[in-house]
Amino acid sequence: MNTLGLLCSGGDAPGMNMALWAAARSAEARGWRVLGVHGGYQGLLGGSVEPWPADRLRPFARLGGAVLGTSRVPDFTRQVGAAAAQARSAGITHALVLGGDGSLRGAGLLNRAGLPTVGLPATIDNDVPGSAATVGFDSAVNFALPLADALLDTAEALPRLCALETLGGNTGHLAQAVGDACGADVVLVPEAPLAAPELAGRVSAALARRRHALIVASEGYPALEGVLDALAREVGLRLRLTRLGHAQRGGRPSARDRLLAGALAGEAADLLARGHAGVLAWRGAPTLLEFAAPAQQEA
Amino acid sequence: MNTLGLLCSGGDAPGMNMALWAAARSAEARGWRVLGVHGGYQGLLGGSVEPWPADRLRPFARLGGAVLGTSRVPDFTRQVGAAAAQARSAGITHALVLGGDGSLRGAGLLNRAGLPTVGLPATIDNDVPGSAATVGFDSAVNFALPLADALLDTAEALPRLCALETLGGNTGHLAQAVGDACGADVVLVPEAPLAAPELAGRVSAALARRRHALIVASEGYPALEGVLDALAREVGLRLRLTRLGHAQRGGRPSARDRLLAGALAGEAADLLARGHAGVLAWRGAPTLLEFAAPAQQEA
Amino acid sequence: MNTLGLLCSGGDAPGMNMALWAAARSAEARGWRVLGVHGGYQGLLGGSVEPWPADRLRPFARLGGAVLGTSRVPDFTRQVGAAAAQARSAGITHALVLGGDGSLRGAGLLNRAGLPTVGLPATIDNDVPGSAATVGFDSAVNFALPLADALLDTAEALPRLCALETLGGNTGHLAQAVGDACGADVVLVPEAPLAAPELAGRVSAALARRRHALIVASEGYPALEGVLDALAREVGLRLRLTRLGHAQRGGRPSARDRLLAGALAGEAADLLARGHAGVLAWRGAPTLLEFAAPAQQEA
Amino acid sequence: MNTLGLLCSGGDAPGMNMALWAAARSAEARGWRVLGVHGGYQGLLGGSVEPWPADRLRPFARLGGAVLGTSRVPDFTRQVGAAAAQARSAGITHALVLGGDGSLRGAGLLNRAGLPTVGLPATIDNDVPGSAATVGFDSAVNFALPLADALLDTAEALPRLCALETLGGNTGHLAQAVGDACGADVVLVPEAPLAAPELAGRVSAALARRRHALIVASEGYPALEGVLDALAREVGLRLRLTRLGHAQRGGRPSARDRLLAGALAGEAADLLARGHAGVLAWRGAPTLLEFAAPAQQEA
Known part of the structure; x- marks a missing residue:
């Protein structure tokens, strides 16, 4: 049979x-x-x-x-x-x-x-x-969106520099889709690292226009925490990373x-x-x- | 008037x-x-x-x-x-x-x-x-729950040691409510730090019973990342932290x-x-x- | 044992x-x-x-x-x-x-x-x-809220008269909580039926102020569909009922x-x-x- | 300019x-x-x-x-x-x-x-x-899914015959997508009405196998309420319709x-x-x- x-x-x-x-x-x-x-x-x-x-x-x-x-x-x-x-x-x-x-x-x-x-x-x-x-893939992008939206909710109320780390391994597909869907100011993907001055420039421009900025980054971005720490020092603001981790695998x-x-x-x-x-x-x-x-x- | x-x-x-x-x-x-x-x-x-x-x-x-x-x-x-x-x-x-x-x-x-x-x-x-x-408060607990649920979704499929960090400043109210609501194996609150052997013992017991474990921790827990790193070494598993960060402030x-x-x-x-x-x-x-x-x- | x-x-x-x-x-x-x-x-x-x-x-x-x-x-x-x-x-x-x-x-x-x-x-x-x-109870109220919110989303874009029917049997607890939580213009509960002119008056006042109105009603409200039909004729607008039915029992x-x-x-x-x-x-x-x-x- | x-x-x-x-x-x-x-x-x-x-x-x-x-x-x-x-x-x-x-x-x-x-x-x-x-379109399908899921949650606990009415005007696109995504037993679209015996047969087969059944129907299906009433009489069960109405237009x-x-x-x-x-x-x-x-x- x-x-x-x-x-x-x-x-x-x-x-x-x-x-x-x-x-x-x-x-x-x-x-x-x-x-x-x-x-x-x-x-x-x-x-x-x-x-x-x-x-x-x-x-x-x-x-x-x-x-x-x-x-x-x-x-x-x-x-x-x-x-x-x-x-x-x-x-x-x-x-x-x-x-x-x-x-x-x-x-x-x-x-x-x-x-x-x-x-x-x-x-x-x-x-x-x-x-x-x-x-x-579509579920994982949709799972991340409410977190990105929530970061914008709070950043619009009390100006902040925010960052959201997605899964994705060594690829940037997830981060790019999440970043595009939520309108992030910068999306950091492993495939195309940004030079520090360009990153700081784009974030500073966003901060100058509306006093908050949102970065979406793939977990696979090289030395992500260090990059974000350096950025925070550069623009003179605190930055705390929201990290999806394995939660992004789950959900309906x-x-x-x-x-x-x-x-x-x-x-x-x-x-x-x-x-x-x-x-x-x-x-x-x-x-x-x-x-x-x-x-x-x-x- | x-x-x-x-x-x-x-x-x-x-x-x-x-x-x-x-x-x-x-x-x-x-x-x-x-x-x-x-x-x-x-x-x-x-x-x-x-x-x-x-x-x-x-x-x-x-x-x-x-x-x-x-x-x-x-x-x-x-x-x-x-x-x-x-x-x-x-x-x-x-x-x-x-x-x-x-x-x-x-x-x-x-x-x-x-x-x-x-x-x-x-x-x-x-x-x-x-x-x-x-x-x-109730919104912030409800905001965190889908992430805890999602960690369980994936941990039940592919056994993992998971941890979720909530906001809460120096208090453990948020972490405790989230942990109780999702049925976490351990809840780490700043008000009552656990001794390392007790933490490892409770996590090991959960792993022995069903091959996954979920920890919910307050951001204010003393030296949280170090504690979790030591735990992961002790039980011999990788552990990646899911961190709500400021996203937990937002949402409907x-x-x-x-x-x-x-x-x-x-x-x-x-x-x-x-x-x-x-x-x-x-x-x-x-x-x-x-x-x-x-x-x-x-x- | x-x-x-x-x-x-x-x-x-x-x-x-x-x-x-x-x-x-x-x-x-x-x-x-x-x-x-x-x-x-x-x-x-x-x-x-x-x-x-x-x-x-x-x-x-x-x-x-x-x-x-x-x-x-x-x-x-x-x-x-x-x-x-x-x-x-x-x-x-x-x-x-x-x-x-x-x-x-x-x-x-x-x-x-x-x-x-x-x-x-x-x-x-x-x-x-x-x-x-x-x-x-709390879950059932939270389950209904996104529907009420969604009715407001669309009614603010294209003015409408909207109604949402909740469960609740012969009681109005669910409808009242949902209506209060979403800011409904009128809540219809079986325990305290409204006279038709009062209902029309309150809805007309809302329509006059912002061109849309939202009614939340319990399934147990006497002759609900007839009441809403009469109301729609009175104010000269179409009204389509959104009905939760048994879906309100489910959900996380x-x-x-x-x-x-x-x-x-x-x-x-x-x-x-x-x-x-x-x-x-x-x-x-x-x-x-x-x-x-x-x-x-x-x- | x-x-x-x-x-x-x-x-x-x-x-x-x-x-x-x-x-x-x-x-x-x-x-x-x-x-x-x-x-x-x-x-x-x-x-x-x-x-x-x-x-x-x-x-x-x-x-x-x-x-x-x-x-x-x-x-x-x-x-x-x-x-x-x-x-x-x-x-x-x-x-x-x-x-x-x-x-x-x-x-x-x-x-x-x-x-x-x-x-x-x-x-x-x-x-x-x-x-x-x-x-x-994708948002409207996703908006409907939790309701369909919730109907299954409750029908699996207390056997029921359930139906969910979507928007879609005279077309069945929305109903079909929602029905396929939630695994409905029958999807009723205006483009291809079912003969009453076939509808009853498919619903009865589902009920025989697991004591509940879920129908998803487009609002444009001809004489939908009459069709469902006749079906309920035929299979000898109560049926209450969950109706999305304009709520399906809203939401994120x-x-x-x-x-x-x-x-x-x-x-x-x-x-x-x-x-x-x-x-x-x-x-x-x-x-x-x-x-x-x-x-x-x-x-």
Whole structure:
């Protein structure tokens, strides 16, 4: 019997649960059975697999997190054979892997190891080649906005120099989107560090015009705390950083992420049913997992 | 003509705008005129006063921040005579001051300087004697909760050690309420520091039971970052702090804060109309401003 | 072994899950075992009982709804003997019942039938004598506020006559709190119907002043749709009702409801441990369940 | 001097304020002056025009509604000459109109009457040909989601048949997106009415599987209340409709709408500066306003 194994890997992202539910519904509509792997590749290696039919997944679809749990397995390359064997012995005939680049690379390995596997881009970082948007990114931007808005609320009342640090790893996608959406005076992204005088100049200009300024910065910006300390000294104001940290991973999935998750999961089930594997599901234009997740990434 | 001067002082708090609107409505219902002082005591000293009838305040009542603006004036004691004179020359016959302890002490000085003044407790810190709850506190706790919930969302998916830092100055009211409301494993408040072994013990117990733990800490906890670094080393996990910073001041006022703001503002207008001044408005039991805001505070 | 049976009854309310978790923690801290009854009194009659230790309840504490499920049993009076027997045969030695007046009356019956039972006031209607606030009320008011705010957002842009209908059954508590918190022009509560000319007069005055008006009404207001239709004709504007319906029961519990739920649950466990039963847990002043839930109520 | 006139028309939509601010910034960066028309085409006819530089618009960018106000002018065709003359006499040399199809048709008329005008698609209905998404649509879907989620919260606790009515006029875009995002059992859209037996069959199947069901319906669905009443009788359950009404127009703009508003506003300013007019701004592929807003629409 065709049996779809669902697996989340790497950092969790809002919308993963919606994708799991939608994939299960699509698979069941084709008469397939659905199993869930608990705790990502690590759980798969340990044989932690259970029936997760659509009706069991349904109440979680509107929640953040990943109900199956996830994990990081840095040396998955050497264990992929064992993982594929475990999957087969648990009855899994096809797999759907949700995650970011490292996780999708693992999915590609799993596919080459003989288990037909499709990947679904799910990460708040929006850094998966072959997809224009990843499940979780829109939620993470929307999660940050009320904090940026609240900083403006208070800064308009009592003039302040404010800064908001987003997640994003070594990329600036999240910070840039948050900064643009809230109208930040400066957005600091690792890809294009600003020279100190330019940063001070832009902040000073904002302060001169309305006595407050808002900076949005990616956690990956080089020496961020030092840069902000130097800036605060330069303009003669205190600055306290608001830091989202891992909270930005959680929270309910946004409408857009739920719709994207539903569409991609249906597409992934369809690809597997039609005999395609080793690809990333993306809006009628699947790309090879090797392209979506180039090497040098952890699984 | 009786003229009520409205003034916000110190850190802004959600619900201040609702209190301003409610006070203006109550005053106008008695046939009084309403003026707004821009920028707190500093603005008063500079004569920054404008008509702010209830209908002008109304669209702001549901927003965070303080539409009149606010300020901190450390040496207000020496300037209170000038402030009272400025108020009188602007036509203000009675004043309502919204703020925390320092601001309310300023209100007491203004009252002694001959301007009949009532205080309204409005600060997210909930540290005004004579009031059981200050306008803004409930909003600030509710503002923090989604972040705590989001940390749990992600920690349940991918086991983590998480910490959330709240505002609160040197007090632990905010952190305690947030921690209790989200079910934190440990709450760190400045009033009762934990010994390192006890902290590590409680966190380890939580990790042993479910592989994640959540700490909520007040910004005023002694050497917080060092304590958390030591803890992370002790339990062998990474820990990244989510920090609310000034964002916790902003955001929309909660239902409770709006209702409290409306009730206290009506009461304050009533007190002034009945010839009472120099007191803090509090649910039928006004206390002297000197009790609500003992000395040694900045204005 | 002392065994606490947890049971939710009647309409669910945000904060019930927090109360369940807190009660389980308090009971376990005393060495008790904890069982959960699925589906309220109906489930109890059917023997639907399972272990629900605190750690199983924990992930639900921050969610709305009632994870144990609930039910309405109109003729519980005649079945209470069977219910108490089922409880005992399931091993339950003490019970905690969460709900509104009808449910608490059932709790009183259960107690008299020989099962030591304490009640915890949990309903969005805030209509339990002996309690100043019920778990769920603050959440339900906060849930409605963004809709009222949104109506004002749009009415300020394009003048409109707007109305928002809240839940509340035959009481006006919810509507009044929502209306006061959002600054409605008129609040319609069943307890004090307005004469048509007064309603039209107040709405016309608001329209004259700023070209929009907002009415908040309880679902229990007599002939509400007819009253609003007549009003719309009278003032010559279209009016479309925004109706919360059962959505107002759901949503995450507010900070205040979580804190209240936690405090009352701890108190309830303490009462049972100290041999008290047949009472409503309320902040150090428990009242008899017969007072909290007078007869003529459905269970 | 080049002077950009900003105008909102028709139903307001979240993100309009962000678009106004972004347009003003883009215009000012080119050395243009910015005026705001109050109250849409009606206000333009009455000469209600004021300076609205970017810094004045900024604090509104994160709020719902439309700070300039809007209006509906059914017979704008006959008044467009007067409107263009008023615009010129107020000093407006170029215009940017934000709105849905009717409003954009007005913009086309204004352009033909000699005032170089560009349109920006802003409506929660997402029904503007030539644009794949309108500013406001994503916010309106996100606004509805918590209500749908809350209905599921309570229906999972106490089995219910629930229905949520969205806005959308005669189209089903909003209802479909909300229904897909929340996982509704049935979505009722005007474009494709369901036969009663099919509706009852799908709802009964959901009820059989998990004892609750959720329907999302567009306000434009033919005889919606009658259809739902008949359904409730058929399946033997009560059904109360949750109705968003105009509340769905309000609320803060989502991240996506803010980003879209910012991008399109910048593009609109660029088109005008480069001498293009009579077109709808859309991601590098402007279409003629006549295509975006065919005739037979109210202005």
